[in-house]
Amino acid sequence: MLAERGWPLVLPLLLVAGLFLAASWFGLFRLFPDWARIAAVIAFGLAALAALYPLHAFRWPSATEIDRRIELANRLRHRPVTTQTDRPAGSADDFSDALWREHQRRLAEGLGALSGDLPRPRVPERDPWALRALVPLLLVVGFAFSTSPYGGRVGDAFRPHAATGAVPARIDAWVTPPSYTGKPPIFLTAETNRGQEGFEVPAGSEVSLRVTGGSGEESLSFRAAAAPEGADMTATADGEAARPGVSQFVYRLREDGTLSLMTGMRELDRWAFTVIPDQPPRIAFVEEPKRAVNGTLELVYEIEDDYGAASARAIIKQRASPPENARPLYEAPDLPLSLPRRGADENRAKTSRDLTEHPWAGVEVGMRLAAVDDAGQEATSEDKTLVLPERPFTNPLARAVIEQRRLLALDANRKARVLALMDAVTLRPEDTFDAMAHYLALVSARERLALAGDDDALRGVVDYLWEIALGIEDGDLTAAEKRLRAAQQALRDALENGASDEEIEQLMAELREAMQEFLREFAERAARDPNMAMQMPQNGEELRRNDIDRMLDQIEDLARSGARDKAQELLSQLQNMMNNLQAGRHQRQQGDGQQSEMRQQMDKLGEIMRRQQEMMNETHRLDQMRRGQQGQDPGERRGQNGGQRGDNGEQGQNGQGGMSAEEFAEALRQLQQGQGQLRGELGELTNRLEGMGIQPGQGFGEAGEAMGEAGEALGEGQGDRAVGEQGRALEALRRGAQDMMQQMRQAMQGEQGGSEEGGRQQNADRDPLGRPRATTGPDFGDSVEVPDEIDVQRARRILEAIRRRLGDALSPELEKDYLERLLQLE
Incomplete structure (x- = not known):
């Protein structure tokens, strides 16, 4: 009875709701203009309110109505169900009461097999054409249609779609490889790349995607190539709204796979990527480590990496095992290596480091090279055994001081032995020392060593012994030489570390001043010492001040133009030239x-x-x-012969x-x-x-x-x-x-007695730039190649154009990032 009375009253509301869902799933609200969409929503709302009005007529069934429905459903005569609750009319007596109870009993005997009845809402009487059946049919078809790319959603009725329908969403996608690879970005949505099926990108590349004018429900998903077919897509991240109507996504590629841009169940676009793994570097010696003519350690090696190594260094260890109780004061020398220029055809590089001042100089060590790429992968070379180059001292006293300095630096526990040797040297100063200043300096060092109580004080003594040895060996020239070497090393470090142009200019000014002071003191020393003047370089090795100034100007121009590797190479040549000039003081005219x-x-x-x-x-x-x-035919050959003989009377050239x-x-x-x-x-x-x-x-x-x-x-x-x-x-x-x-x-x-002096003689027949002189036979083309002025000017113009473009406030951010990476590579 509840279904019969409630269903006809609820059915209009359900029909209105079904029509609304069907219209939403068919996408009708997405097609309507805003005014039509709003009008349709209002109409459906009014219809829903009208369908609610008949519910006020709903009445709950009474007990009498329920009993009467049971009698009608079971076709009972004389109303046996209601009789059980009825009472006789009029005054009651014993006979009438007994008679009524007997009547109820007899009627109750027929109530043992009662059954219910199906509801009869009588809807067909109100809808004889069965139009109500269209609504469920539209619901089923509309729900199936909503899963298609053109299907709609319920929320479309309450969201404006006029702008979305008028202008399609704009998709911009690009891949940015890691900056260390030097690869340019790949614009996936460019016209030239739209038909490309797959893209090869370095590992660690970032895919950036921007959707402008979309629905705001876009999502980015990635499926690995190794994943089985039908596996769930791995969502990368929800869209990040940069501003209303714009969604941005970023995904870092680590494996092969397909990246898909989805909006709901619909795919807007997809891209397949093949990730190129970053291979580990390889480093190896090309030549044996050797002592250069200026006493520096020279390493020639090659580094191979798919995108260029990030850093390299030489690992140095003592070949001989120190005693168990040894207490060294200094660690192994820190020796960073120069890297080949990225993108260059030549993987070979060369590093020269002056380790003659380090306490390990003259010690037999084992060395291997290590290279690290930007991905953090490291590779090492084979081990080499060598003796670290040391500065040769011709003065016996200076050699003795350096030997004790080395003993103390390698093992602080040998302090007592060093003190005893110093006492022995200073026992008879008149027989050992030519200058009393040297004796006083060594006695001072002895007292400082005796009072040193910790490692820092001992290291100060080691440094002091080096200064004493230099003073004994070189005299007044040591200060100028030290300043020149410090200026050269500071400039070399600045070039390697990518210092600014202002810092390079300051260091060049310091180098020029140190160079002028060094040459002035060297010339004064040569004027005072006739033997030294006789040993000065002759003929093609004559050194002129304007040659040095020209080299300094060229180093500064190369550094400013971005060719800093060439500037470092030319600086090394300048240092070799200065050391060759100093080495001439120790050469002897033998043979x-x-x-x-x-x-x-x-x-x-x-x-x-x-x-x-x-x-x-x-x-x-x-x-x-x-x-x-x-x-040629004979007639033509005769014509040519006659013509040329008539002009000059002999054969033509070429x-x-x-x-x-x-x-x-x-x-x-x-x-x-x-x-x-x-x-x-x-x-x-x-x-x-x-x-x-x-x-x-x-x-x-x-x-x-x-x-x-x-x-x-x-x-x-x-x-x-x-x-x-x-x-x-x-x-x-x-x-x-x-x-x-x-x-x-x-x-x-x-x-000439050993590798130290012989190392100086290797370049005895070269000009100040290290090139073979014209009097020493053929030039085999192994001299340093310095860029000409055209290359320098071109490089400078390129750098100025990049910086000018970076200063333009209207330049896109993507372009600025790319130009900044170019400057970092330089």
């Missing part, structure tokens, strides 16, 4: 006759190589002339003139004779070198054979073959010359 003979042989070899080059050029010219004449067969044969015969003569001179040179104790290498033998083959080819008229053999002979001569020069250096080092 001048033999060195002069060696220089003559090198000059002879250079002359042979020059003549071989000219002969090869002449052979090539004649061969090209012959080929050109063979490709194969422009004509030659008869007899003239060509005569020219080849002369070349053959010249080739044979050149081969003979090479044999004589080889015999002279053997007489000087220098064993000619295989290069000279190969050159002689190639010269013989070239002579035979010239005799047979085979110009092409002759040119090839002459080129082979020239290359073999270069190899032989390099081998001969190496043997000469070793011979001079052996005569």
Whole structure:
């Protein structure tokens, strides 16, 4: 009875709600303009209120109505259910009461099998055409349609969609690789990339995405390529609203996969990425660690990394195990390494560090190189054993001071031994010291050592002993030399650490002042010491002040233009030049006759190589002339011959003139004779070198054979073959010359007593810039290459353009970030 009475009253409200849901799921509210959408919502609201009005007529069934419905449902006669609650009318007596109770009993006997009844709301009587069935049908179809890309939602009725429908959402997506890779950003939504199926990006790249004018319900999801099909997408983050109507997303790529931009269940766009992993670096020695001519430790190595290493260093350890109770005062030298320029074709780098002042100088150590890339991956090289270069001291007293300094620095427990040795040295000062100042300095150091109670005080004594040794060895020049070295080291550190132009300018000014003071004191010392003046560099090594000023100007220009690696290399050349100048004070004129003979042989070899080059050029010219004449008809060749002979009476240059067969044969015969003569001179040179104790290498033998083959080819008229053999002979001569020069250096080092003095003599035949002089034979092209002024000006203009663009307030933030990364790479 409740269903019969309530269902017809509730049904209008349910029909209105069903029509509203169907209209929302079909997306009708998204298609309506705002005024129509609002009007439809109001109409549905009024209809819902109207459907609620019939509910006021609802009445709860009474007990009598319930009993009567049971009798009608079971088709009971004489109303047996209601009789059970009825009472007789009128006055009651015993007989009538007994009769009524008997009547109730008899009617109650038929109530044992009662049943309920189905509700009969009589809705079809009110809707004979069954229009109400359309609403459930629309609900089912609308719900299925809502899952499609064009389906709607219930909230569309209460959200304005006029702007969204008029202008589609704008999607901007780009990938920013890590700054250390040097890779430019990739704009995924650019026209050129829209049809690309996948993108290769470095590991750690960030995908940035911006949606302008969207619904605000966009989300970014990533599915790894290794995930099984059908696996749930991993959501990266909810959209971050930069301002109304704009959503931004950022995702860092670490593995291969697909990135999808979704709005609800609909996919707006997707991109597939292949992540390129960052490979670990590799570092290895290219040459053995060696002592440079200026006493610095020189390391030549190569570093390979896919994006360039971030840092590198040399790890140094003592080769000999110290005693168990040893107490060293100093750790191993800290030796950071220079890095190859990123993007350069050459992976080789070179580092020179002056460790002669470090207490470990002269100690046998083990060294290995370590490189770290920007991803934190580290690689090490093989171990090398070497003795750290030390400054050579010619004064015996200075050498003794340095030896005690090393003992104390490596083990503070040997303090008593150092004190005893100092006492022994200062026992008879008149026999040991040439200057009383040296004696007083050493006695002062002895007292400071005796009173030192901790490691800091002991380290102060070690530093003081170094100053004493320098004073004994170099005298008044030490202060200027120390200032010059400090200025050079400060400038080198600034170039490596990317200092500003203002700081570079200040350091250059300090270097110029230190250089002027050093040269002035050095010149005064040379004027006072005639022996030193005789040992000054001669001929091609003459040093002029304007040469140094030009080098300093060039270093400053290179630093300002961004070519700081070239500036560091040129600064090292300047330091080598200064140290070579200082080293001249310690050189002795030994073996001048033999060195002069060696220089003559090198000059002879250079002359042979020059003549071989000219002969090869002449052979090539004649061969090209012959080929050109063979490709012409006789009449044309005669015309060319006559025309040129009429102009100048002889052959033109570069194969422009004509030659008869007899003239060509005569020219080849002369070349053959010249080739044979050149081969003979090479044999004589080889015999002279053997007489000087220098064993000619295989290069000279190969050159002689190639010269013989070239002579035979010239005799047979085979110009092409002759040119090839002459080129082979020239290359073999270069190899032989390099081998001969190496043997000469070793011979001079052996005569001058050890690697320390020999290291100074290696560049004795070079100009102040370290290049071979014209009198020492051929230049093999291994001198330093300095950028010309065109490169410097171009680099400076590029830097100024970048900085000017950065200063523009209207430049996009993305462009500013990219330009800042460019400046950091420089």
